[in-house]
Amino acid sequence: MELRTLRYHSLAVAILIFIFFIINTLASNLVVPTRYTIDKTSPMYLDHAYYIDKTKNKTFDDIITQPDLLTYAHFSEIPWSFTQQNYWLFLDLENKSQKNQKVVAHFDNPMADHLTIYRLDENNQILQTYKLGDREKKLTLFQYSVPHINFLMEQKSTQRLVIKIDTVGISKTPINLYRDKEFLDLMRSQTGIWGIFAGVLLMAALYNLVLYFGIKDRVYLVYIGYIISALILMGIVLGFGFYLWPLEWQLFFHHKVIVSNYAVSFFTLAFCTMFLRYHKDKCWRYTMSKALLYLMFILGVASFFIPENIAAPLFFCVLALLYVACSILIYKKLRSGFRWAKFYVFSWVPLILGALIQPLELTGVIDYSFTSRHAFLVAILCEIVLMAMALADRVRYQRERALYHATHTQQTKLLNSSKLKQAFMALQSQNRSTTLCLIKICHFNSLNTIITSTQGYTLIKHIAERLENELMHEREFANLETDLNNSPRLADLNSGVFACISTKTQNSDILKTVLAKVISNLPKQYEIKGLSLQLNYTIGISSANQSNDFEYWLKRGYLALKDAKGRVDRVASSAVNNNIIMDVSLAAHLQKAIKTNQLALYYQPQINLVNNQVTGAEALLRWPDPTYNNISIEELITLAEHTGIINELTLWVIEQACKDIVELINSGHKEHTISVNLSAKNLAINNLAEKIENILIKHQAPAHLLKFELTESAFVESQNVLIKLVDELSALGIKVVLDDFGTGYASLSYLVNYHFSELKIDKSFVFDLVNNPAHQVIVQTSIDMAHQLNLSITVEGVETQEIHQLLKQMNADRAQGYLYAKALPYPEYINFLKSQYSLKMLDSSF
Template sequence: MELRTLRYHAIAVAILIFIFFIISTLASNLVVPTRYTIDKTAPMYLDYAYYIDKTKTKTFDTIINQPELLTHQPFSDVPWSFSQQNYWLFLDLENKSLNKQNVVAHFDNPMVDHLTVYRLDKNNKLIETYKLGDKEEALSLFEYSVPHIRFLVERKSSQRLVIKIDTIGISKTPVNLYRDKEFIDLVRSQTGIWGIFVGVLLMAALYNLVLYFGIKDRVYLIYIGYIVSAITLMGAVLGFGFYLWPKQWQLFIHEQIVFSNYGVAFFTLAFCTMFLRYHKDKCWRYKMSIALLWLMFTLAVCSLFIPENIAAPIFFGVMVLLYITCIILIYNKLRSGFRWAKFYVLSWIPLIFGAAIQPMELTGVLPYTFATRHAFLVAILCEVILMAMALADRVRYQRERALYHATHTQQTRLLNSSKLKQAFMTLQSQNRSTTLCLIKIRHFNSLNTIITSSQGYTLIKHIAKELELELSHEREFTNLETDLNTSPRLADLSSGVFACISTKTQNQEMLEALLTKIISSLPKQYEIKGLNLQLSYSIGISSAGKSNDFEYWLKRGYLALKKAKGSVNQVGSSSNGNNLMMDVALAAKLQQAIKTNQLALYYQPQINLLSNHVSGAEALLRWPDPTYSNLSIEELIILAEHTGIINELTLWVIEQACKDIVELTKNGYNEHTISVNLSAKNLTINNLAEKVENILIKYQVPAHLLKFELTESAFVDSQDALIKLVDELTALGIKVVLDDFGTGYASLSYLVNYHFSELKIDKSFVFDLPNNPTHQVIVQTAIDMAHNLNLSITIEGVETQEIHHLLKDMNADCAQGYLYAKALPYTDYLHFLKSQYSLKMLDSSF
């Protein structure tokens, strides 16, 4: 553990010791008044007797005149019960001192209905009658909450108190006599405990309300219900409720005290179920809990209509079911690893003891003392404090869980792009080198069509484990998570793509060699239900520049992966030397350039091999602005496709090509064609053929001078739409060229389904044509096939005179390549045309 953490722990322990010191000081000042009754503090002798009138027919005179009915035993031996019967308590006082004594008789049961006190002299002559109890009117709040009477006992004299208790429900009424000073101590102690109890519980309720508004978890509302019901119950049992509610409310609560008990039990079980998240599991334990909640709710409603002496024993029986159910719920969660609920489990310890002490004291099993009288209140107080800690622990757990889900993939439990971004931003702030390394399971998306999702996730976890092991041997790959002992270096970007960050400053070749070595150690096979999947991997590398744009950095990595698809060594890289941001801002500038004609078309000539004349040219897009001069046109096209402006760009290219055709015609090149490339995204242009026709009409361009070149990517998404487009363009007289012929998977089928005018052989077959007999056969076959289908054919990538003559011998129609010219701006291209024609050097040159 870090020194700073230990220091904070020491401060926390010191604060805890200081708090316990305050509590102990407060407790020492809250005396135990029941130890200081008048018989222990003054020469006052007491004698006890009682009589239980089960018929409730005996009168005061009857009881006084029949002393043989009395049982001479201490009041602690009175067999209190919930039966409807009257209790007559006799208390004889003899003051043997030489001083008169001011006596306060305290009757510790604020819920008693009728409590009548007859004060007699030694000859049983009535001196005074007192009426107490919650059914009596015109009493003060103090007399309701602390039932008592005050009287004077002269020196060397005797008096008798006859106490009649007539109530429904809890009849036990402890009687204690105090001098004024001790009674004041009693009231002070009670008031102190009540104030602490109510204050702590109200603060806990406000705390949970704040948590609810902050987290929106209903478990906090349920706990507030528990707190309010606990305050209501204890306020009725101990008497302080008269200071919390209007008097009529409190008197009604007294009448329905069993309902309040059910309220505490109901919210206890509901909170236990919600806090332990059983409402998410919906298992048999949850159903058992719901059934018991419904039972308690039903019995609580019934308690409003049946006498308390009947409802109370039923409630105590339900309490047994409550404890059993809660123990089952808690034990199951602890067994399944719910260690974060430790404070909640501890909170049950004082609650169990306190809840057991109260009924045992009420039924006479435990003797009455100030401590036992307030045991349940103190137990609830301790439980609420521990529960506040449990709720705070739950908030911490939920925060950690939310953070975990935010930084890990749900299915594989691996770090995700959020953690990768966090590590990237940290490294950027430290001005450290950040090179993104992406490793992809090749054809993973295709594998997903034959294996289940769970099998795919298992495969990813298996490869990630092996890859993590390989990365751990190389110090240059940074840890993405520093708080865990495992210190993972790998992030899962889904779809079989993994990411790591190299922080070593090195050249591209060294990093590529290292990553190639790493993937060579990864599994090449993986068995799923008897099937041995053959695995291979691609690598994408993206180096970050001074910019701290994570999305751009990651996007370049994906572009590098895309380049690696057709790479022999399966490695692709995307350098960041130009520090150009491929983002929305750049797309906006590109769109503005389209609207203001800041773009340009460059032309690469296509040579008719039969006449050695320039028959046409391919239009290639350029952005002449020096700021973007180094921008790859391929990336520019990708940006346009991703941001939806590719169609706008394509229409601009078509229109500019038509303008240049008009200019070429004016310069005497009446049969010079211009070829424009179309991509799959252009198929989404509504009524493309009609728009092209409108452009041709607008500039009066002969349709046969305009060509459209289509690559295989345009054929994949929508066959029907493309067939329709090719037919419409052909009907207009526009020639449609099948570009990059020979590189696709089903190029021959395209010749059957589409009305092409021309084929264009990809340059990959041309570079080594003189030395590659196989390529010679392919090219010759393609030329013969095209001619047999009445199609012309153009060969691109011609860079040497040897290839030029070889193609001419093969009877190819046209050729294109650096041998003739690179792509030229329109003005330079026009000069190129004039020089070629005026000098008539084609035959001699080639």
């Protein structure tokens, strides 16, 4: 254990010892009042007798005139029961001291309905009559919560107390007599315990309410329900509830005490079920729990109408079922390794002991004492504390589980990219070398179309296990998780891609050799249900050097993987250089360049092969900022597509092209066309044709001088949208060109379904046209077919005069390529149009 952790643990132990010291001090100051009743503290002698009136018809006069009815025995021998009957208790007092004694008689049953106390002299004449009980009116809160009477016994005198107990339900009423001082000690001790109990429970309820609002877990609401119902129940049994609730509420709770017992039992079982997550399992134990909860709810509601003496025995039967059900639920989870439930299991120990002591004390099996009287309260207090610890342990476990799911793939249980990022950042903070090594199962996504997802995950785990074993022999690969005994070096990035980190500073060729050795030992075949899959692997390497950008580091690794596909050795490295990071920051600069007109259109001329005159040009996007010279336009367009600014960029290009068309007309080039490229992403622009029309109107540009070249990707992704767009553009007079003709899968069908005005043959057929008879046939056939369909045709990629002459012989309409000119900025393009010297020499014999 680390020294720092040890210090914190030592501090926690010291705090625990200090807390126990406080508890011990408090307990020493809480006296046990039943040890200091008046017969033990003064020369006061007591005699006991009782009579049980089963008919409930006897009056005071009947009892007092028939002493033979009495049973002379201590009150502890009274056979208390839930049967509706009256109890007459006789207590003879004799003060043999030479002093008057102020006596307090305490009747420790605040749930009694009616307590009538007759104080008699030695001649059985009534000195005073007292009325107590929760059915009596106009008592003080103190009299309700602590039923008692005060009276004076003169020296050398005798008195008799006759107590009539008339109640439904719990009738046992312990009676103790105290001097004033001892009674005050009783109140101090009792109030202290009540205050601690109520304070702890209310704070626990508030704390768990805060947790509920933060975590949104219903188990905290159930726990709060248990706390409140326990507070109500103990407030009834011990009497302190009169200080917690309005008087009318507390009296109502008193009269429906069995309902409170059902509420405690209901929330106990509900908490057990939800805490142990049976509501997620939906097994037969959950069904059993639900059935018992419904039973307790129904009986609890019925207890509003059933007399207490009938409802109480029924509740004790249900309580037995509760213990059995909870035992089944807890036992199952303990067997399945629910390690975080230990505090919850411990919480049942004080609950069971306290729940046993209370009914045994109430029924007379256990002698009454201050300790037994408050045993259930202390038990619930201990249980609440342990349950709070159990909830905290549960939160800790859920956090660990959430962290596990956040750092592992759900299906393969391997570390994921989040853990890879943590390891990367940790190594970066230590200024260690971090070279990302990606290993991919070739064509894994294609394999997923013929195997099930489960089989795919099994394959990944099989490869990962072998790969992990190979990496263990190479010490340069970092452990991604040091807290585990197996110290894995591999992360699963999904789609058959694995990642590891090399921390050794070395030449990339050496690392390639090491990785090539690793994958040479990986399985080359994998059998699934008789099918032997052939497995190959590619490797991508990305070195971070001074960069601490994980996403960039990972992106370059994927780019290297992509490059590795075309290599013989299937290994590629994407070394870090000064290239601009393709990220959101660059996209923001690009968007700013669009809004501030920092972009430019370059124009590559298109030549009429009949007269070698420029008839139009293709507009090509450029970013003339020196900072971004090394970024290809294809990368910028890809970035624009990925970040959602492609439509903004396209509309800028169209508007700039229209401006240049107008300038060309003003310069005397009245029939000069400009072609703009459209891709599939551009089709997402709402009302694109309408926006193009508005741009044409805004700049007064003739529609027939604007062309749109559509690539096949647009046709594949959005055919229905594209048919409508082509029709709308044609209706405006705009010419639509089918670009890269001959390279697609269904270009011929496009000629039938769309209103094109022109075809553009892809340069892949043109580079070697002179020496490739097959390409000559394709180009000639395309030209003839276009002419028969009343379409003009443009051929791009013309770089030699031989190809130029051959295309003229094939009757091609227009040509485009480096032979004539590269793409030029607009001012240079205007100068090119003015001279066209190079074009005049095309048909020269020189």
